Amino acid sequence: MAEFLMVIIGGLKIGAIYALAAIGLIVIHKATKTVNFAHGGLVMLGAFAAYLIVVELNWPYWLAYVLIPILIGIVATLLEITILRPLRRADLFIVIVATIFLGIALSETFRLAQNTEMLAVPAAIKGPPMMLELGEDLIIITREQIWVCLGALTVGVIGLLIFRYAPAGRSMRAMAANVRGAQLCGYSVNRVYAIAWFVGGALAGLAGVFAAPSHGVSPELAISVITAAFVAAVIGGFDSLLGAIIGGLLLGLAETLSAAYVSSAMKSAVSFLLLFVVLLWRPEGLFPEAKGRDV
């Protein structure tokens, strides 16, 4: 039982990072109808910025949590303004190709700039693990696990609340519902799209800060995160922020449980199996936001 609980906690930690990455992806998609395949690259940039702040500059860790969302949000906004805005009227396929290669460009630039296998970032919260007795067994929980689970999920919920209740969120929801209608209500497409990319980028940056200690900073981080974020987003229903959180957690749990009780080789297979089952059984995802209306 103790082992099972430790596996669950491990799964929740990974799932919380997936959830945070997936929310950023969905915010951008919901408001701008752009599937951002460069999102993994933004997560990797967030992790790299954490390395610079914590390891290179030796600044306090909390500054990484404050500065990086702003920094990566600005980077994402600039990408939208310089690359995606000119493509706004282009075919969807062209936009998708643009974001795919944007993601590759971010990863490869990092690879060329950093002549090393991986950059390591220390954990934000240090100290010995906590040990809870469960009968004759011990449940061991590290402080980092608690921090990542609670921290990433809290940020995710804040993101969800912003989207649902803040004025900026209202503008994005309006744009998501009907672009022409939102414009007629006085919302600027350029401004709302920039805000959406800023929020999505900020969430990606934070996902990078949370992921850096447990994944390291390398170009492979971009690929592993974007893959998981997409699966989590599809499981949750691609337009549902709450669904993304739950989808991320489900994916993290499924991967970890399969690694623990089947084999580590099954980890990726299980995540894709989960994806196919959801697509076949409920193509709209487990928590679709848009409701059908009876007329």
Add this chain to the structure above:
Amino acid sequence: MQAFWKAIARAATGLAVAAVLAVSAGPAAQASSQGVTDTEITIGALGALTGATAFIGGPGRDGIQLAVDKINEAGGINGRKLKLIFEHAFTPAESVAAAKKLVESDKVFVLILASGSTGAAAAANYVRETGVATYNIYGATPIIRKPFAKNVFHSAIPGAEVSSQAMIDRAFEARPKAKKIGVLAGTYAFPQANKKATIPLLKKKGVEFVVEEFDQGSRDFTSQLLSFARARVEAVLIFGSFSEAGFAIKQGPEKGLTGVTWVVDGSAVNDAIVPILGAENTKNVWGYYNAPYFPGQSDAPITAYKKMWTAKYGKAPQGRPNLYDLVGYGSTYVLAEAMKNAGKNLNWDSLIAAWSSLKNSKPSNLGGVEITFPQSFSKTNHQGSTELGKAAIKGGIWQVVPK
């Protein structure tokens, strides 16, 4: 008309004979002084500059180039300057292609395998067939070592049986009464070579052991660590890179492995593992090192080396310079000394003869800094050094500690 056909027949016969001679002679018959001119000696090297083993190839290139520059600044070898051509090669196929290009197109005089076991194993047959003077500076794999080839020399990374024995020794020094040992090995070439060497040694020692494997670049070790926790192992030997070993050790407590002794191999003995683990979680981590100093230590030779490194390459990224920088640098000096001893008439035969009689070769013999163990060779033993320092993390950095 008859004369015309006779001429054609003679020409055809001549061409056929020439072709048969060329084919039967094979690549080994190529000029054995290729790559050597009156003023220059071209050496070729291959290794991964990107991908999961870039932590070997990139430092290898930089270490070799640094030594080449310094040797040239000091006047070169018997009046000839050294020139390095480095080819990126990550996969086995790329390694064979890179070796062929360097030997057959670039006409290098010596081929340095700076790729680790994967590339060394892939290029093994080719270098044996061609007879090109080859220096395997990182590969622990037995494929490049057996059968013995007179043209293939090995540097400071010994065969897997030597390093495996050192790791087992470290584990039992820390846990003399250990009865169960975990073996965690990557599925790629060098961890597999070490795993194969370790299992007979553990059997001989009469201890129980559990073997688990992981794919290259893995970050999640849930299933492997749970297996060790269920078996209640007391020490774990890890064969993999610093990032793989670092994340495995870090996740140990999360999976119920507390108080376990971790022994990592030379590839993982890298200062970049410390931030992964957290400095406070390093007291049960041991390893071995193929050089007398870690880059993080402040002894005079390694300080002088770091100064040279920084002057050439600028501020070092995390984890650099690493073991492969040091061995690349030191090995190039060993090669240079062999070439110097071969004299002015430099060809593969003279080089191999001089190399095979090299004793106590070290960078300081040619004005370099002493950052690698001395290397010695004989006609029947081409392993330059089998010396391994005992490594532990002290004060947040790896250090070679007294045995």
